[in-house]
Amino acid sequence: xxxxxxxxxxxxxxxxxxxxxxxxxxxxxxxxxxxxxxxxxxxxxxxxxxxxxxxxxxxxxxxxxxxxxxxxxxxxxxxxxxxxxxxxxxxxxxxxxxxxxxxxxxxxxxxxxxxxxxxxxxxxxxxxxxxxxxxxxxxxxxxxxxxxxxxxxxxxxxxxxxxxxxxxxxxxxxxxxxxxxxxxxxxxxxxxxxxxxxxxxxxxxx
Numbered sequence: 001x002x003x004x005x006x007x008x009x010x011x012x013x014x015x016x017x018x019x020x021x022x023x024x025x026x027x028x029x030x031x032x033x034x035x036x037x038x039x040x041x042x043x044x045x046x047x048x049x050x051x052x053x054x055x056x057x058x059x060x061x062x063x064x065x066x067x068x069x070x071x072x073x074x075x076x077x078x079x080x081x082x083x084x085x086x087x088x089x090x091x092x093x094x095x096x097x098x099x100x101x102x103x104x105x106x107x108x109x110x111x112x113x114x115x116x117x118x119x120x121x122x123x124x125x126x127x128x129x130x131x132x133x134x135x136x137x138x139x140x141x142x143x144x145x146x147x148x149x150x151x152x153x154x155x156x157x158x159x160x161x162x163x164x165x166x167x168x169x170x171x172x173x174x175x176x177x178x179x180x181x182x183x184x185x186x187x188x189x190x191x192x193x194x195x196x197x198x199x200x201x202x203x204x205x206x
Contacts (some may be wrong), residue, residue, distance in 0.1 A: 039083055057085075074113070076126065080186070101134060136159040139156050161191070166189045171184025182202075
């Protein structure tokens, strides 16, 4: 029994020392995490000069990796998927036009933190460049009468576009024992509407 207790005590002590050493060695403040939330996807302009507009809400998710070498500044990489809405349609000149879009982005942010007197609370802003992939699908059916009857064959136009766009956001987070829980709003500029997301995330600092 004494041997077991001794081994248990040594194990706990070793784990604590290893954890302390890990935090001490993480001078860059490296962290990883993920989140999920609520996004808005818009289409202000359809490809090929076709009419189309929608404003839809979806489930978004993201993966996060970042560094915080100084208390007031850091850098962060995100992959964010804004989700894909159902096809939204409109009838125009005896034809039906259905439109959907699936924006995803790799984003590199610079992050600035407010100098608060509360060690476990952060308020931050972020700005950077997003490599935004926008897949727009437009379905056209001719010879439509009324608001639902179409006799023509559906023609599908697919437009894939990748651009470097401005990304920005704000957030708040609380920190406990290497874990951070955050809520933030992010938005990316886009020709076919600016996708944005309100997410909650958890990150772990090594």
